Amino acid sequence: MSKVFDYAEVAKHNTAESCWVVLYGNVYDVTNFIPEHPGGSKVILQLAGTDATEEYDPIHPPGILEENLKPEAKLGTIDPDTLPSAEKSPVETGEAVQEGPVDLENLLNLDEIEEVATKQISHKAWAYYFSAADDLGSKNFNNQVYRQILLRPRVFVDCVKCDTSTSFLGHNVKLPIYVSPAAMARLAHPDGEHGIAQACERYGAMHLISQNASMTPEQIVADATPGQVFGWQLYVQNERHKSEAMLARINKLPAIKYICLTLDAPVPGKRELDEKSKNVASNLPTPSSVQGSGSVSTTSTDAKTPAAPKAMGMGQSLFWGTAADLTWKTTLPWLAEHTDLPIVLKGLQTHEDAYLASLHAPQVKAIILSNHGGRALDTAPPAVHTLLEIRKYCPEVLDRVEVWVDGGIKRGTDVVKALCLGARGVGIGRGALYGLGAGGTEGVARVLEILKAETETCMRLLGVERVDQLGMQYINTRAVERDIYDGPAALERPSLWAMAKAKL
Numbered sequence: 001m002s003k004v005f006d007y008a009e010v011a012k013h014n015t016a017e018s019c020w021v022v023l024y025g026n027v028y029d030v031t032n033f034i035p036e037h038p039g040g041s042k043v044i045l046q047l048a049g050t051d052a053t054e055e056y057d058p059i060h061p062p063g064i065l066e067e068n069l070k071p072e073a074k075l076g077t078i079d080p081d082t083l084p085s086a087e088k089s090p091v092e093t094g095e096a097v098q099e100g101p102v103d104l105e106n107l108l109n110l111d112e113i114e115e116v117a118t119k120q121i122s123h124k125a126w127a128y129y130f131s132a133a134d135d136l137g138s139k140n141f142n143n144q145v146y147r148q149i150l151l152r153p154r155v156f157v158d159c160v161k162c163d164t165s166t167s168f169l170g171h172n173v174k175l176p177i178y179v180s181p182a183a184m185a186r187l188a189h190p191d192g193e194h195g196i197a198q199a200c201e202r203y204g205a206m207h208l209i210s211q212n213a214s215m216t217p218e219q220i221v222a223d224a225t226p227g228q229v230f231g232w233q234l235y236v237q238n239e240r241h242k243s244e245a246m247l248a249r250i251n252k253l254p255a256i257k258y259i260c261l262t263l264d265a266p267v268p269g270k271r272e273l274d275e276k277s278k279n280v281a282s283n284l285p286t287p288s289s290v291q292g293s294g295s296v297s298t299t300s301t302d303a304k305t306p307a308a309p310k311a312m313g314m315g316q317s318l319f320w321g322t323a324a325d326l327t328w329k330t331t332l333p334w335l336a337e338h339t340d341l342p343i344v345l346k347g348l349q350t351h352e353d354a355y356l357a358s359l360h361a362p363q364v365k366a367i368i369l370s371n372h373g374g375r376a377l378d379t380a381p382p383a384v385h386t387l388l389e390i391r392k393y394c395p396e397v398l399d400r401v402e403v404w405v406d407g408g409i410k411r412g413t414d415v416v417k418a419l420c421l422g423a424r425g426v427g428i429g430r431g432a433l434y435g436l437g438a439g440g441t442e443g444v445a446r447v448l449e450i451l452k453a454e455t456e457t458c459m460r461l462l463g464v465e466r467v468d469q470l471g472m473q474y475i476n477t478r479a480v481e482r483d484i485y486d487g488p489a490a491l492e493r494p495s496l497w498a499m500a501k502a503k504l
Contacts, residue, residue, distance in 0.1 A: 003076030007051075007083050014049030016041070020075070022051040022083075023065065027075045033068060051083060058125075058186040061216045104439050104446045110410045110431050113447060117188065117437030125187035127276065129433050132374040133269035138382070139374025142408025145382045149417045150476040157463030162456045165204070166467050168425060169342055169365050169402065171229045171257055174204025176419055176467050177451055179444075180373075180406045180427035181233035181260065181346075183212035188437035193220045196432050199444035201228050203452060208260055208427065211235050211246075221255040230256045231344065236323040236331065247338040258365065259339055261331070262372075264347020266324040269376040332360055344404075346370055349380055351389035351397075355491050358400035366402035366424070373407055373429055383407050385484045387421045388477065393489045398422045412454025416462070419470045421477070 005027045013020035019031045021044070034041045047055060102120070107113050118126055132139035166176045179196055186192035193213045197220050200207040208231040209220055221230055232250045237243045250256050335343060342365040348354050349371055357367045369383035383405035390397050397403065405418050406427030418426045428447070435443035459465070462474050 004079050005076055006079055010078065011049040014045075016045060016048075019044060019048045021047055021049070022078045023053050023056055025053075025080065026077055028065070028069060029073050029075055030069065032070075033073070036068070051078070059184050059214055061214060061219075063216060102439050102443075104442055107438065107446060107450075109450060110434070110447060113431070113438045113443065113450075114434040117434040117443070121188050121437040125184075125437070127273045128184060128187065129430055129437075131273035132378070133376055134272075134378035136374060137378045138371050138380050139408075142371070142374055142382045143410055143414075144408075145384045145480060146408060146411070146414040146417055148479045149384070150479075151413065151417070151458070151462060152474050152476060153461050154463035154474075159460040159463055159465070161465045162459050163466045164452060164455055164459070166425060168206055168229060168404075169258055169344075171206075172227070173206050173229055173425075175448070175452055176425040176455075177409075177415060177448065178206035178208055178231075178404070178425055178427050179432045180370075180429035181208050181210035181212075181262070182429040182433050183210040184214050185210075185433060185436055186214035188433050189440045189443070191436060191440040194222070195436060195441035196444050197221065197228075197230070198223065198441050199432075199435070199448055201225055202445055203448040205448055206231070206425070208233060209256070211262075217250060217253060217256065221253055224255040228255060231258045231260050232256045233260045233262055233346070235262055236326055237321050238323050239321065240323075240334075242321075244338050247335075251339055251341065256341070258342040258344050259335065260344040260346050260368070261326075261335065262346045263326065264349065264370055264372040265376040266322065266326065269372070269378070328356060328360070332363060336363060342366075344368060347372060347376075349386055350485070351386065351393045352490050354386065354390050354397050354403070355394040358394075358397045361400050364401060366404055367397075368404045368406060368427065369423075370406045370427075381485075383423075384418070384421065384480060387418070387423060388481060388484045391422060392484070394491060409451075412451055412456070413458045415451060415455045416458040416470060417475055419467055420472060420475045 007022075010020050010022060010027055013029070016034060017031070018029075019034060020027060020029050022028075030044060034044050037044050102116055107116060118130075121129075164176060165172065165174050167173065168178070179200060182196075185196060189195065191198075193209060193215045197207050199205075201224070206229040207220075209217060211233045212235075213220060217232065221228075224230065230253075234243065234247070247259070250259070332343070343360075343363050344366040345357050345364055346368040347370050348357060348367050349369070354367055354369070357364050369386045371377065371380040371382065374380075387403065387405060390403070402424040403422060404425050404427060405423045406429065409415060409418070409426050409428050410431070415426050428451070431447050431451075432444050435445075435447035437443065439446065459467070459470070462470075464470055464474065
């Protein structure tokens with residue numbers, strides 16, 4: 001019979017030498033797990049001897065407890081009558097003040113949805129979603145660069161029909177828009193990534209699932225309809241067996257059509273707003289047991305994994321354990337051993353890397369031009385610059401692999417401009433999270449509804465019926481071209497003589 005504990009007894013175990021927590025009504029001894037916690041020891045110790053469910057639940061998928069703790073770590077259950085009943089105010093907890101139901105129909109653009117979501121979600125969630133590297137330069141420029149591209153409308157063209165459908169990797173979709181891998185969706189709303197998937201199904205958009213999702217991949221695709229398209233983001237771990245196990249798991253889910261290997265953040269960027277929020281439990285006082293470094297060693301024994309910083313934001317915690325030693329020579333062959341799914345490479349920021357990726361077709365089917373939403377390296381180029389580089393130095397890339405872009409998409413005109421430049425589709429990340437924050441699944445649906453309507457309006461005013469008709473003739477990029485890279489191409493193309501011999 002499971003032992004029932006009084007909360008006062010649990011509260012005594014609040015040190016690094018004896019650390020108990022309550023999760024979902026159960027009492028766990030997590031003392032031995034403290035040094036192994038990806039988010040660092042301090043996060044656990046701040047919750048030592050307490051009911052950690054509220055802090056734990058939004059950011060951990062089901063099953064994580066069972067995967068990381070031995071069965072004997074579960075000591076019993078908590079007597080619910082002994083739990084503290086006093087509720088803290090929103091100011092004390094750092095939670096946002098709820099202002100009642102939101103009329104989503106009155107929200108007319110993504111900025112208005114973000115404004116509402118900011119009021120609805122906790123400060124911790126906002127800091128994680130909004131934050132970007134250093135001075136937020138790349139994050140802001142991602143959007144501003146689209147303002148520098150001018151449209152060239154044609155008139156006296158029948159614009160009654162408008163078809164936004166396209167395909168990704170041979171899979172038909174109704175929109176050239178996909179949801180980028182946006183982590184920790186349940187920080188915004190309990191609907192989480194499953195809610196994003198449901199909204200995508202309604203509008204025929206693709207959903208690229210974050211490896212750091214707050215729900216399991218099985219939960220997210222549980223209600224997928226035939227033809228719905230998902231991808232899975234992969235951050236390769238230093239402990240390769242963990243990534244291999246996840247790939248084996250993803251291979252069993254038919255709804256997931258490809259693996260997206262993320263390359264633009266081998267190490268986390270310096271996201272100061274997120275770091276100030278200090279991850280989970282940031283609103284809690286720090287017990288004497290964890291002042292300074294406590295009694296838990298933070299010294300790394302793995303040369304590939306440096307010691308964790310004393311205080312990490314949520315972004316740094318999620319990146320902990322991510323491999324920084326990936327290469328063209330070793331990583332793609334390793335992937336081929338563990339999945340037959342097509343590979344999409346995310347985070348390319350130069351035409352040279354785009355060209356190298358194209359040489360790895362057909363294993364690599366697509367590339368995503370992205371600076372990680374400005375969250376990795378500040379002043380890295382926006383996707384628009386990289387796309388123009390490709391057109392200038394190696395346009396053959398557009399024929400070898402599909403090119404997708406993300407970062408800064410807030411309007412249907414942004415979508416259309418990216419497609420005119422040669423992108424197959426565009427991704428939105430923060431927009432989906434803010435949609436969740438504003439109204440759950442319906443909020444994400446509203447985001448897609450707005451972008452679809454704006455895209456259709458733009459296409460009609462350009463005189464274009466189908467997305468495959470969009471091209472450079474509909475935009476003026478002169479102001480942007482002035483600022484793109486203008487150095488040597490640095491491409492090792494085959495010589496004409498070698499090409500001629502190959503045809504003999």
